[in-house]
Amino acid sequence: MKALVAVKRVVDYNVKVRAKSDGSDVELNNVKMAINPFCEIAVEEAVRLKEAGTVSEIVVVSVGDKACQEQIRTALALGADRGIHVEVEGRPEPLEVAKLLKGVVAKEEPQLVILGKQSIDGDNNQTGQMLGALAGMPQGTFASEIKIDGDKLNVTREVDGGLQTLSLSLPAIVTTDLRLNEPRYASLPNIMKAKKKPLDVTTPADLGVEIKPHVTQLSVAPPPERSAGIKVEDVAQLVDKLKNEAKVIS
Amino acid sequence: MKTLVIAEHDNTSIKPATLNAVAAAQALGGDIDILVAGENCSGAATEAAAIAGIGKVLSADNGAYGHQLAENVSLLIADVAAGYDNVVAPATTNGKNTMPRVAALLDVAQISDIISVESADTFTRPIYAGNVIATVQSADAKKVITVRTTAFDAAPAEGGSASVEAVAAVHDAGLSTFVSEEVAESDRPELTAASVVISGGRGMQNGDNFKLLEGIADKLGAAIGASRAAVDAGFVPNDYQVGQTGKIVAPDLYIAVGISGAIQHLAGMKDSKVIVAINKDEDAPIFQVADYGLVADLFAALPEFEAAL
Numbered sequence: 001m002k003a004l005v006a007v008k009r010v011v012d013y014n015v016k017v018r019a020k021s022d023g024s025d026v027e028l029n030n031v032k033m034a035i036n037p038f039c040e041i042a043v044e045e046a047v048r049l050k051e052a053g054t055v056s057e058i059v060v061v062s063v064g065d066k067a068c069q070e071q072i073r074t075a076l077a078l079g080a081d082r083g084i085h086v087e088v089e090g091r092p093e094p095l096e097v098a099k100l101l102k103g104v105v106a107k108e109e110p111q112l113v114i115l116g117k118q119s120i121d122g123d124n125n126q127t128g129q130m131l132g133a134l135a136g137m138p139q140g141t142f143a144s145e146i147k148i149d150g151d152k153l154n155v156t157r158e159v160d161g162g163l164q165t166l167s168l169s170l171p172a173i174v175t176t177d178l179r180l181n182e183p184r185y186a187s188l189p190n191i192m193k194a195k196k197k198p199l200d201v202t203t204p205a206d207l208g209v210e211i212k213p214h215v216t217q218l219s220v221a222p223p224p225e226r227s228a229g230i231k232v233e234d235v236a237q238l239v240d241k242l243k244n245e246a247k248v249i250s
Numbered sequence: 251m252k253t254l255v256i257a258e259h260d261n262t263s264i265k266p267a268t269l270n271a272v273a274a275a276q277a278l279g280g281d282i283d284i285l286v287a288g289e290n291c292s293g294a295a296t297e298a299a300a301i302a303g304i305g306k307v308l309s310a311d312n313g314a315y316g317h318q319l320a321e322n323v324s325l326l327i328a329d330v331a332a333g334y335d336n337v338v339a340p341a342t343t344n345g346k347n348t349m350p351r352v353a354a355l356l357d358v359a360q361i362s363d364i365i366s367v368e369s370a371d372t373f374t375r376p377i378y379a380g381n382v383i384a385t386v387q388s389a390d391a392k393k394v395i396t397v398r399t400t401a402f403d404a405a406p407a408e409g410g411s412a413s414v415e416a417v418a419a420v421h422d423a424g425l426s427t428f429v430s431e432e433v434a435e436s437d438r439p440e441l442t443a444a445s446v447v448i449s450g451g452r453g454m455q456n457g458d459n460f461k462l463l464e465g466i467a468d469k470l471g472a473a474i475g476a477s478r479a480a481v482d483a484g485f486v487p488n489d490y491q492v493g494q495t496g497k498i499v500a501p502d503l504y505i506a507v508g509i510s511g512a513i514q515h516l517a518g519m520k521d522s523k524v525i526v527a528i529n530k531d532e533d534a535p536i537f538q539v540a541d542y543g544l545v546a547d548l549f550a551a552l553p554e555f556e557a558a559l
Contacts, residue, residue, distance in 0.1 A: 121378060125350070130353065137425070159431075160344070166319070167429050178495060179481075218386065220377075223380055242526070248503040
Protein backbone atom coordinates (compact mmCIF):
# COMPACT_ATOMS: atom_id res chain seq x y z
CA MET A 1 0.00 0.00 0.00
CA LYS A 2 0.98 3.59 -0.46
CA ALA A 3 1.68 5.80 2.56
CA LEU A 4 1.57 9.58 2.54
CA VAL A 5 3.52 11.38 5.25
CA ALA A 6 3.16 15.10 5.93
CA VAL A 7 6.11 16.99 7.39
CA LYS A 8 6.46 20.55 8.62
CA ARG A 9 9.47 22.85 8.81
CA VAL A 10 9.66 24.37 12.30
CA VAL A 11 12.15 26.02 14.62
CA ASP A 12 14.51 23.36 15.96
CA TYR A 13 13.28 22.01 19.29
CA ASN A 14 16.54 22.97 21.01
CA VAL A 15 16.02 26.66 20.27
CA LYS A 16 14.37 28.69 23.01
CA VAL A 17 12.02 30.90 21.04
CA ARG A 18 11.39 34.44 22.25
CA ALA A 19 8.83 37.10 21.48
CA LYS A 20 10.28 40.20 19.76
CA SER A 21 10.47 43.18 22.10
CA ASP A 22 7.82 45.06 20.08
CA GLY A 23 5.45 42.12 20.43
CA SER A 24 4.88 41.89 16.67
CA ASP A 25 5.99 38.30 16.28
CA VAL A 26 8.41 35.68 17.52
CA GLU A 27 12.09 36.14 16.70
CA LEU A 28 12.75 33.85 13.75
CA ASN A 29 15.78 35.52 12.18
CA ASN A 30 18.86 33.31 12.00
CA VAL A 31 17.13 30.58 13.97
CA LYS A 32 17.95 26.96 13.23
CA MET A 33 15.07 25.20 11.47
CA ALA A 34 14.34 21.48 11.41
CA ILE A 35 11.71 18.89 10.67
CA ASN A 36 9.01 18.92 13.36
CA PRO A 37 9.89 16.09 15.82
CA PHE A 38 6.43 14.50 15.61
CA CYS A 39 6.66 14.55 11.79
CA GLU A 40 10.03 12.81 12.02
CA ILE A 41 8.33 10.04 14.01
CA ALA A 42 5.70 9.87 11.25
CA VAL A 43 8.40 9.39 8.59
CA GLU A 44 10.11 6.73 10.70
CA GLU A 45 6.88 4.78 11.13
CA ALA A 46 6.26 4.77 7.39
CA VAL A 47 9.82 3.61 6.75
CA ARG A 48 9.42 0.78 9.26
CA LEU A 49 6.17 -0.30 7.58
CA LYS A 50 8.00 -0.32 4.26
CA GLU A 51 10.85 -2.36 5.72
CA ALA A 52 8.25 -4.80 7.06
CA GLY A 53 6.80 -5.14 3.55
CA THR A 54 3.45 -3.58 4.44
CA VAL A 55 4.01 -0.30 2.65
CA SER A 56 5.26 -0.27 -0.93
CA GLU A 57 5.78 3.43 -1.51
CA ILE A 58 6.24 6.43 0.79
CA VAL A 59 5.30 9.86 -0.50
CA VAL A 60 6.30 12.80 1.68
CA VAL A 61 4.50 16.13 1.42
CA SER A 62 5.20 19.51 2.95
CA VAL A 63 3.21 22.74 2.75
CA GLY A 64 5.20 25.95 2.97
CA ASP A 65 7.65 28.23 1.21
CA LYS A 66 10.59 26.99 -0.84
CA ALA A 67 12.72 26.41 2.24
CA CYS A 68 10.59 23.45 3.34
CA GLN A 69 12.11 21.42 0.49
CA GLU A 70 15.01 20.98 2.92
CA GLN A 71 12.71 19.04 5.27
CA ILE A 72 11.31 17.02 2.36
CA ARG A 73 14.91 16.06 1.50
CA THR A 74 15.47 15.08 5.13
CA ALA A 75 12.47 12.75 4.94
CA LEU A 76 13.74 11.35 1.63
CA ALA A 77 17.10 10.66 3.28
CA LEU A 78 15.30 8.81 6.06
CA GLY A 79 13.68 6.50 3.52
CA ALA A 80 10.73 8.19 1.80
CA ASP A 81 10.59 7.54 -1.96
CA ARG A 82 9.46 10.83 -3.43
CA GLY A 83 8.40 14.28 -2.36
CA ILE A 84 5.64 16.78 -3.03
CA HIS A 85 6.09 20.42 -2.14
CA VAL A 86 2.90 22.47 -1.95
CA GLU A 87 4.27 25.96 -2.35
CA VAL A 88 2.56 28.52 -0.11
CA GLU A 89 3.96 31.80 1.17
CA GLY A 90 3.51 32.90 4.77
CA ARG A 91 2.12 30.63 7.44
CA PRO A 92 -0.93 28.71 6.28
CA GLU A 93 -3.37 27.78 9.06
CA PRO A 94 -4.14 24.16 9.96
CA LEU A 95 -7.49 24.26 8.13
CA GLU A 96 -5.81 25.47 4.93
CA VAL A 97 -3.04 22.88 5.24
CA ALA A 98 -5.69 20.20 5.76
CA LYS A 99 -7.50 21.34 2.59
CA LEU A 100 -4.26 21.24 0.60
CA LEU A 101 -3.44 17.79 1.98
CA LYS A 102 -6.93 16.65 1.03
CA GLY A 103 -6.10 17.70 -2.53
CA VAL A 104 -2.89 15.68 -2.41
CA VAL A 105 -4.77 12.69 -0.93
CA ALA A 106 -7.29 12.87 -3.79
CA LYS A 107 -4.46 12.68 -6.35
CA GLU A 108 -2.26 10.12 -4.64
CA GLU A 109 -4.95 7.92 -3.07
CA PRO A 110 -2.81 6.62 -0.20
CA GLN A 111 -4.18 3.90 2.08
CA LEU A 112 -2.42 5.40 5.06
CA VAL A 113 -1.68 9.04 5.92
CA ILE A 114 0.69 9.65 8.82
CA LEU A 115 1.18 13.08 10.40
CA GLY A 116 2.67 14.40 13.61
CA LYS A 117 0.08 15.02 16.31
CA GLN A 118 1.14 18.65 16.59
CA SER A 119 3.87 20.99 15.45
CA ILE A 120 6.06 22.45 18.14
CA ASP A 121 5.65 26.02 16.85
CA GLY A 122 1.88 26.60 16.80
CA ASP A 123 1.06 23.69 19.15
CA ASN A 124 -2.36 23.50 17.46
CA ASN A 125 -2.86 19.74 17.23
CA GLN A 126 -5.46 20.07 14.45
CA THR A 127 -4.24 19.23 10.96
CA GLY A 128 -4.58 15.42 11.00
CA GLN A 129 -8.07 15.51 12.48
CA MET A 130 -9.19 18.22 10.03
CA LEU A 131 -7.86 16.20 7.11
CA GLY A 132 -9.80 13.23 8.46
CA ALA A 133 -13.05 15.17 8.46
CA LEU A 134 -12.48 16.70 5.02
CA ALA A 135 -11.43 13.44 3.38
CA GLY A 136 -14.06 11.35 5.20
CA MET A 137 -11.38 9.15 6.73
CA PRO A 138 -11.13 7.69 10.25
CA GLN A 139 -8.30 8.77 12.51
CA GLY A 140 -6.05 7.26 15.12
CA THR A 141 -4.61 10.28 16.89
CA PHE A 142 -1.76 10.33 19.46
CA ALA A 143 -0.72 6.85 18.34
CA SER A 144 1.78 4.82 20.32
CA GLU A 145 1.37 1.63 18.27
CA ILE A 146 -0.13 0.80 14.89
CA LYS A 147 -0.78 -2.58 13.29
CA ILE A 148 -2.23 -3.31 9.91
CA ASP A 149 -4.62 -6.22 10.06
CA GLY A 150 -6.03 -7.08 6.64
CA ASP A 151 -8.18 -4.16 5.53
CA LYS A 152 -8.21 -2.66 9.03
CA LEU A 153 -5.75 -0.58 10.99
CA ASN A 154 -5.47 -1.12 14.72
CA VAL A 155 -4.22 1.98 16.50
CA THR A 156 -3.29 2.22 20.17
CA ARG A 157 -3.69 5.79 21.37
CA GLU A 158 -2.30 7.67 24.33
CA VAL A 159 -5.33 9.16 26.08
CA ASP A 160 -5.79 10.94 29.41
CA GLY A 161 -6.73 7.81 31.33
CA GLY A 162 -4.16 5.45 29.77
CA LEU A 163 -4.28 3.68 26.42
CA GLN A 164 -7.15 3.09 23.99
CA THR A 165 -7.14 0.81 20.96
CA LEU A 166 -9.37 1.46 17.95
CA SER A 167 -9.94 -0.44 14.74
CA LEU A 168 -10.13 1.82 11.68
CA SER A 169 -11.17 1.04 8.13
CA LEU A 170 -8.60 1.93 5.46
CA PRO A 171 -7.74 4.42 4.13
CA ALA A 172 -7.01 5.97 7.52
CA ILE A 173 -5.13 8.77 9.21
CA VAL A 174 -2.63 8.34 12.01
CA THR A 175 -1.13 11.13 14.09
CA THR A 176 1.98 10.22 16.02
CA ASP A 177 2.76 10.51 19.69
CA LEU A 178 6.25 10.42 21.15
CA ARG A 179 6.39 6.76 21.97
CA LEU A 180 5.40 5.39 18.57
CA ASN A 181 9.06 4.90 17.69
CA GLU A 182 12.52 6.41 17.94
CA PRO A 183 13.54 7.93 14.62
CA ARG A 184 16.83 6.88 13.04
CA TYR A 185 19.55 9.19 11.81
CA ALA A 186 20.02 9.57 8.08
CA SER A 187 23.28 8.06 6.83
CA LEU A 188 25.55 10.09 4.59
CA PRO A 189 25.01 7.81 1.56
CA ASN A 190 21.25 8.12 2.05
CA ILE A 191 21.53 11.91 2.29
CA MET A 192 23.37 11.87 -1.04
CA LYS A 193 20.83 9.50 -2.60
CA ALA A 194 17.95 11.68 -1.37
CA LYS A 195 19.18 14.53 -3.57
CA LYS A 196 18.33 12.47 -6.63
CA LYS A 197 14.88 11.34 -5.51
CA PRO A 198 11.94 13.00 -7.32
CA LEU A 199 10.42 16.12 -5.78
CA ASP A 200 7.39 17.69 -7.45
CA VAL A 201 6.23 21.20 -6.76
CA THR A 202 2.53 22.02 -6.81
CA THR A 203 0.41 25.02 -5.83
CA PRO A 204 -2.90 25.62 -4.05
CA ALA A 205 -4.39 26.54 -7.44
CA ASP A 206 -3.33 23.15 -8.87
CA LEU A 207 -5.08 21.51 -5.95
CA GLY A 208 -8.16 23.72 -6.28
CA VAL A 209 -7.76 25.30 -2.85
CA GLU A 210 -8.17 28.98 -2.09
CA ILE A 211 -6.08 30.11 0.88
CA LYS A 212 -8.14 32.25 3.21
CA PRO A 213 -7.07 33.50 6.63
CA HIS A 214 -9.41 32.76 9.54
CA VAL A 215 -7.27 33.82 12.47
CA THR A 216 -5.04 36.88 12.89
CA GLN A 217 -2.19 36.93 15.34
CA LEU A 218 -2.49 40.37 16.93
CA SER A 219 0.57 40.24 19.18
CA VAL A 220 2.90 37.97 21.07
CA ALA A 221 4.35 38.36 24.53
CA PRO A 222 6.59 36.40 26.86
CA PRO A 223 4.74 34.41 29.52
CA PRO A 224 4.71 35.81 33.06
CA GLU A 225 8.16 35.27 34.57
CA ARG A 226 8.47 32.89 37.43
CA SER A 227 11.42 33.82 39.59
CA ALA A 228 13.54 31.34 41.47
CA GLY A 229 12.75 31.09 45.16
CA ILE A 230 15.10 29.96 47.84
CA LYS A 231 17.22 26.90 48.49
CA VAL A 232 16.36 25.19 51.74
CA GLU A 233 19.04 23.52 53.87
CA ASP A 234 17.33 20.24 54.63
CA VAL A 235 14.04 18.36 54.67
CA ALA A 236 13.06 19.79 58.07
CA GLN A 237 13.34 23.35 56.75
CA LEU A 238 11.42 22.40 53.60
CA VAL A 239 8.53 20.98 55.62
CA ASP A 240 8.56 24.03 57.88
CA LYS A 241 8.41 26.42 54.90
CA LEU A 242 5.58 24.46 53.27
CA LYS A 243 3.59 24.46 56.49
CA ASN A 244 4.21 27.93 57.85
CA GLU A 245 5.25 30.14 54.92
CA ALA A 246 3.51 28.74 51.83
CA LYS A 247 0.76 27.13 53.95
CA VAL A 248 0.16 24.44 51.33
CA ILE A 249 0.39 21.49 53.72
CA SER A 250 -0.92 21.13 57.22
CA MET B 251 -24.72 34.97 21.84
CA LYS B 252 -25.10 31.24 22.45
CA THR B 253 -22.35 28.85 23.43
CA LEU B 254 -22.42 25.07 23.35
CA VAL B 255 -20.06 23.37 25.80
CA ILE B 256 -19.05 19.79 25.02
CA ALA B 257 -19.08 17.78 28.25
CA GLU B 258 -16.13 15.59 29.25
CA HIS B 259 -17.62 12.63 31.08
CA ASP B 260 -17.52 8.87 31.58
CA ASN B 261 -21.28 8.38 30.99
CA THR B 262 -22.01 8.14 34.73
CA SER B 263 -20.52 11.44 35.84
CA ILE B 264 -19.13 14.73 34.61
CA LYS B 265 -15.33 15.20 34.67
CA PRO B 266 -14.02 18.36 36.32
CA ALA B 267 -12.58 19.58 32.98
CA THR B 268 -16.16 20.30 31.88
CA LEU B 269 -16.47 22.88 34.67
CA ASN B 270 -13.37 24.73 33.42
CA ALA B 271 -14.80 24.76 29.90
CA VAL B 272 -18.07 26.18 31.28
CA ALA B 273 -16.05 28.91 33.00
CA ALA B 274 -14.43 29.82 29.66
CA ALA B 275 -17.88 29.87 28.06
CA GLN B 276 -19.05 32.24 30.81
CA ALA B 277 -16.13 34.53 29.99
CA LEU B 278 -17.47 34.66 26.42
CA GLY B 279 -20.85 35.79 27.79
CA GLY B 280 -24.37 34.91 26.68
CA ASP B 281 -26.36 31.71 27.06
CA ILE B 282 -24.68 28.37 27.68
CA ASP B 283 -25.99 24.89 26.88
CA ILE B 284 -24.13 21.62 27.41
CA LEU B 285 -23.99 18.65 25.05
CA VAL B 286 -23.51 15.25 26.67
CA ALA B 287 -22.77 12.68 23.96
CA GLY B 288 -22.38 9.11 25.15
CA GLU B 289 -24.00 5.76 25.72
CA ASN B 290 -26.21 5.24 28.78
CA CYS B 291 -25.08 8.70 29.79
CA SER B 292 -28.14 9.84 31.77
CA GLY B 293 -26.01 10.00 34.93
CA ALA B 294 -23.63 12.45 33.29
CA ALA B 295 -26.54 14.44 31.81
CA THR B 296 -28.17 14.74 35.27
CA GLU B 297 -24.90 16.02 36.74
CA ALA B 298 -24.49 18.47 33.85
CA ALA B 299 -27.95 19.87 34.56
CA ALA B 300 -26.84 20.75 38.09
CA ILE B 301 -23.95 22.97 36.94
CA ALA B 302 -24.71 26.60 37.78
CA GLY B 303 -25.67 28.89 34.90
CA ILE B 304 -26.61 26.33 32.27
CA GLY B 305 -29.66 26.89 30.04
CA LYS B 306 -30.27 23.31 28.99
CA VAL B 307 -28.49 20.01 28.64
CA LEU B 308 -28.64 18.21 25.31
CA SER B 309 -28.25 14.50 25.79
CA ALA B 310 -27.26 12.38 22.77
CA ASP B 311 -27.47 8.88 24.18
CA ASN B 312 -26.54 6.27 21.60
CA GLY B 313 -24.14 3.37 21.05
CA ALA B 314 -22.46 5.37 18.29
CA TYR B 315 -21.11 7.81 20.89
CA GLY B 316 -20.21 5.26 23.55
CA HIS B 317 -16.45 5.52 23.28
CA GLN B 318 -16.36 9.11 22.06
CA LEU B 319 -15.29 8.00 18.57
CA ALA B 320 -14.28 11.25 16.87
CA GLU B 321 -15.70 10.26 13.48
CA ASN B 322 -19.22 9.94 14.97
CA VAL B 323 -19.20 12.58 17.71
CA SER B 324 -17.81 15.26 15.38
CA LEU B 325 -20.75 14.76 12.99
CA LEU B 326 -23.14 15.13 15.91
CA ILE B 327 -21.48 18.27 17.26
CA ALA B 328 -21.32 19.89 13.81
CA ASP B 329 -25.03 19.16 13.42
CA VAL B 330 -26.02 20.54 16.86
CA ALA B 331 -23.65 23.53 16.42
CA ALA B 332 -26.04 25.01 13.82
CA GLY B 333 -27.87 26.79 16.63
CA TYR B 334 -24.79 28.23 18.35
CA ASP B 335 -22.18 30.97 17.93
CA ASN B 336 -19.44 29.15 19.85
CA VAL B 337 -18.59 25.53 20.48
CA VAL B 338 -16.27 25.08 23.45
CA ALA B 339 -14.59 21.92 24.75
CA PRO B 340 -11.86 21.29 27.30
CA ALA B 341 -8.45 20.58 25.70
CA THR B 342 -8.39 17.01 27.00
CA THR B 343 -7.29 14.19 24.70
CA ASN B 344 -10.99 13.81 23.84
CA GLY B 345 -11.45 17.47 23.00
CA LYS B 346 -8.21 17.56 21.03
CA ASN B 347 -9.26 14.45 19.13
CA THR B 348 -12.77 15.52 18.15
CA MET B 349 -12.94 19.31 17.91
CA PRO B 350 -10.67 19.86 14.88
CA ARG B 351 -12.96 17.53 12.91
CA VAL B 352 -15.90 19.67 14.02
CA ALA B 353 -14.12 22.84 12.90
CA ALA B 354 -13.27 21.33 9.50
CA LEU B 355 -16.88 20.16 9.01
CA LEU B 356 -18.03 23.72 9.77
CA ASP B 357 -15.25 25.19 7.56
CA VAL B 358 -13.90 27.34 10.38
CA ALA B 359 -10.60 27.52 12.22
CA GLN B 360 -10.16 26.02 15.66
CA ILE B 361 -8.65 28.16 18.39
CA SER B 362 -6.71 25.60 20.44
CA ASP B 363 -5.90 25.67 24.12
CA ILE B 364 -7.01 29.19 25.01
CA ILE B 365 -5.83 30.56 28.35
CA SER B 366 -7.95 33.74 28.36
CA VAL B 367 -10.92 35.36 26.67
CA GLU B 368 -10.05 38.96 25.79
CA SER B 369 -13.30 39.64 23.93
CA ALA B 370 -15.90 37.69 21.98
CA ASP B 371 -13.43 37.10 19.13
CA THR B 372 -10.01 37.56 20.75
CA PHE B 373 -8.16 35.04 22.87
CA THR B 374 -4.71 34.30 24.21
CA ARG B 375 -3.04 30.95 23.83
CA PRO B 376 0.44 29.55 24.46
CA ILE B 377 2.63 28.71 21.47
CA TYR B 378 6.18 27.29 21.26
CA ALA B 379 5.66 25.10 24.34
CA GLY B 380 4.47 28.09 26.36
CA ASN B 381 7.58 30.18 25.69
CA VAL B 382 5.37 32.72 23.94
CA ILE B 383 1.78 33.78 24.54
CA ALA B 384 -0.05 34.80 21.36
CA THR B 385 -3.11 37.02 21.22
CA VAL B 386 -5.26 35.86 18.31
CA GLN B 387 -8.43 37.16 16.72
CA SER B 388 -10.90 34.94 14.92
CA ALA B 389 -12.73 36.14 11.82
CA ASP B 390 -15.10 33.16 11.77
CA ALA B 391 -18.77 33.75 12.58
CA LYS B 392 -18.90 30.43 14.41
CA LYS B 393 -16.00 29.71 16.75
CA VAL B 394 -14.65 26.33 17.69
CA ILE B 395 -12.52 26.59 20.81
CA THR B 396 -10.63 24.26 23.11
CA VAL B 397 -9.79 25.43 26.60
CA ARG B 398 -6.67 24.90 28.68
CA THR B 399 -8.48 23.80 31.82
CA THR B 400 -5.84 25.02 34.30
CA ALA B 401 -6.33 28.60 33.08
CA PHE B 402 -10.01 28.85 34.07
CA ASP B 403 -11.35 28.36 37.61
CA ALA B 404 -14.04 25.70 37.63
CA ALA B 405 -17.67 26.83 37.46
CA PRO B 406 -19.74 25.61 40.44
CA ALA B 407 -20.87 22.00 39.91
CA GLU B 408 -24.03 22.61 41.93
CA GLY B 409 -26.78 25.18 42.02
CA GLY B 410 -28.24 24.81 38.55
CA SER B 411 -31.44 23.12 37.50
CA ALA B 412 -31.28 22.97 33.72
CA SER B 413 -33.69 20.84 31.72
CA VAL B 414 -32.38 17.78 29.89
CA GLU B 415 -33.43 17.43 26.25
CA ALA B 416 -32.76 14.33 24.20
CA VAL B 417 -31.03 14.71 20.83
CA ALA B 418 -32.58 12.21 18.47
CA ALA B 419 -30.05 12.48 15.63
CA VAL B 420 -27.75 9.47 15.33
CA HIS B 421 -24.51 9.90 13.41
CA ASP B 422 -22.54 6.77 12.79
CA ALA B 423 -19.81 7.26 10.20
CA GLY B 424 -19.12 3.53 10.22
CA LEU B 425 -15.38 4.14 9.92
CA SER B 426 -14.08 3.18 13.34
CA THR B 427 -14.79 0.79 16.18
CA PHE B 428 -13.59 0.60 19.76
CA VAL B 429 -11.41 -2.43 20.52
CA SER B 430 -10.09 -2.08 24.06
CA GLU B 431 -8.66 0.22 26.64
CA GLU B 432 -6.15 0.02 29.45
CA VAL B 433 -7.19 2.49 32.07
CA ALA B 434 -5.08 2.87 35.15
CA GLU B 435 -7.11 2.26 38.32
CA SER B 436 -6.05 4.45 41.20
CA ASP B 437 -7.44 5.65 44.50
CA ARG B 438 -5.43 8.84 44.13
CA PRO B 439 -6.91 12.04 42.70
CA GLU B 440 -6.71 12.65 38.96
CA LEU B 441 -3.48 14.30 37.90
CA THR B 442 -5.15 17.29 36.27
CA ALA B 443 -7.56 17.87 39.16
CA ALA B 444 -5.30 17.24 42.18
CA SER B 445 -4.38 20.07 44.53
CA VAL B 446 -1.00 18.44 45.19
CA VAL B 447 1.14 16.66 42.58
CA ILE B 448 4.40 14.87 43.20
CA SER B 449 6.33 13.92 40.06
CA GLY B 450 9.41 11.81 39.47
CA GLY B 451 11.97 12.11 36.71
CA ARG B 452 14.91 10.23 35.33
CA GLY B 453 16.59 10.61 38.73
CA MET B 454 14.17 8.01 40.12
CA GLN B 455 16.28 5.44 38.23
CA ASN B 456 13.53 2.82 37.90
CA GLY B 457 9.81 2.20 38.26
CA ASP B 458 10.14 0.51 41.66
CA ASN B 459 11.57 3.65 43.16
CA PHE B 460 8.29 5.48 42.42
CA LYS B 461 7.09 3.69 45.58
CA LEU B 462 9.13 6.32 47.43
CA LEU B 463 6.68 8.91 46.05
CA GLU B 464 3.59 6.86 46.89
CA GLY B 465 3.94 7.14 50.66
CA ILE B 466 4.28 10.90 50.39
CA ALA B 467 1.39 11.09 47.92
CA ASP B 468 -0.82 9.14 50.34
CA LYS B 469 0.00 11.52 53.19
CA LEU B 470 -0.62 14.64 51.09
CA GLY B 471 -3.58 13.33 49.09
CA ALA B 472 -1.46 13.95 46.01
CA ALA B 473 -1.53 12.63 42.47
CA ILE B 474 1.67 11.14 41.05
CA GLY B 475 3.15 12.42 37.83
CA ALA B 476 6.35 11.98 35.85
CA SER B 477 8.60 13.71 33.38
CA ARG B 478 8.80 12.56 29.78
CA ALA B 479 12.22 11.04 30.49
CA ALA B 480 10.72 8.79 33.19
CA VAL B 481 7.87 7.72 30.91
CA ASP B 482 10.15 7.13 27.92
CA ALA B 483 12.40 5.02 30.13
CA GLY B 484 9.39 2.86 31.00
CA PHE B 485 9.38 3.68 34.74
CA VAL B 486 5.66 4.57 34.67
CA PRO B 487 2.81 4.56 32.10
CA ASN B 488 2.23 7.38 29.60
CA ASP B 489 -0.74 8.83 31.46
CA TYR B 490 1.65 10.01 34.21
CA GLN B 491 3.40 12.42 31.86
CA VAL B 492 3.33 16.10 32.78
CA GLY B 493 4.54 18.46 30.08
CA GLN B 494 3.97 20.13 26.76
CA THR B 495 2.70 16.97 25.12
CA GLY B 496 1.42 15.26 28.24
CA LYS B 497 -0.85 16.71 30.88
CA ILE B 498 -0.91 20.36 31.88
CA VAL B 499 -1.27 20.72 35.65
CA ALA B 500 -1.49 23.71 37.97
CA PRO B 501 -1.92 22.41 41.52
CA ASP B 502 -1.45 24.38 44.74
CA LEU B 503 1.73 22.39 45.38
CA TYR B 504 3.93 20.69 42.78
CA ILE B 505 6.87 18.63 43.99
CA ALA B 506 9.42 17.75 41.29
CA VAL B 507 11.75 14.94 42.33
CA GLY B 508 14.78 14.00 40.27
CA ILE B 509 13.51 16.13 37.39
CA SER B 510 16.06 18.38 35.66
CA GLY B 511 13.43 20.78 34.28
CA ALA B 512 13.45 20.59 30.47
CA ILE B 513 11.40 23.31 28.75
CA GLN B 514 8.87 20.68 27.71
CA HIS B 515 8.31 19.67 31.34
CA LEU B 516 8.14 23.24 32.63
CA ALA B 517 5.44 23.95 30.03
CA GLY B 518 3.23 21.45 31.83
CA MET B 519 3.62 22.64 35.43
CA LYS B 520 4.98 26.16 35.72
CA ASP B 521 1.58 27.64 36.55
CA SER B 522 1.50 25.66 39.80
CA LYS B 523 1.07 27.89 42.84
CA VAL B 524 4.04 26.57 44.83
CA ILE B 525 6.82 24.53 43.25
CA VAL B 526 9.27 22.39 45.21
CA ALA B 527 12.30 20.82 43.53
CA ILE B 528 14.39 18.03 45.00
CA ASN B 529 17.45 17.29 42.90
CA LYS B 530 21.06 16.46 43.63
CA ASP B 531 22.31 18.65 40.76
CA GLU B 532 22.29 22.20 42.10
CA ASP B 533 22.52 23.60 38.56
CA ALA B 534 19.38 21.81 37.35
CA PRO B 535 17.08 24.27 35.50
CA ILE B 536 14.14 23.17 37.66
CA PHE B 537 15.58 25.28 40.50
CA GLN B 538 15.03 28.41 38.38
CA VAL B 539 11.26 28.02 38.71
CA ALA B 540 11.11 26.40 42.16
CA ASP B 541 9.91 28.37 45.18
CA TYR B 542 11.73 25.94 47.43
CA GLY B 543 14.72 24.00 46.20
CA LEU B 544 16.39 21.19 48.09
CA VAL B 545 19.76 20.05 46.77
CA ALA B 546 19.88 16.51 48.05
CA ASP B 547 20.02 12.86 47.10
CA LEU B 548 16.36 11.95 46.62
CA PHE B 549 16.87 8.47 48.05
CA ALA B 550 17.81 10.03 51.39
CA ALA B 551 15.44 13.01 51.20
CA LEU B 552 12.21 11.20 50.27
CA PRO B 553 12.00 8.83 53.28
CA GLU B 554 12.89 11.74 55.55
CA PHE B 555 10.22 13.91 53.89
CA GLU B 556 7.60 11.19 54.29
CA ALA B 557 8.48 10.74 57.95
CA ALA B 558 8.24 14.49 58.59
CA LEU B 559 4.69 14.77 57.23
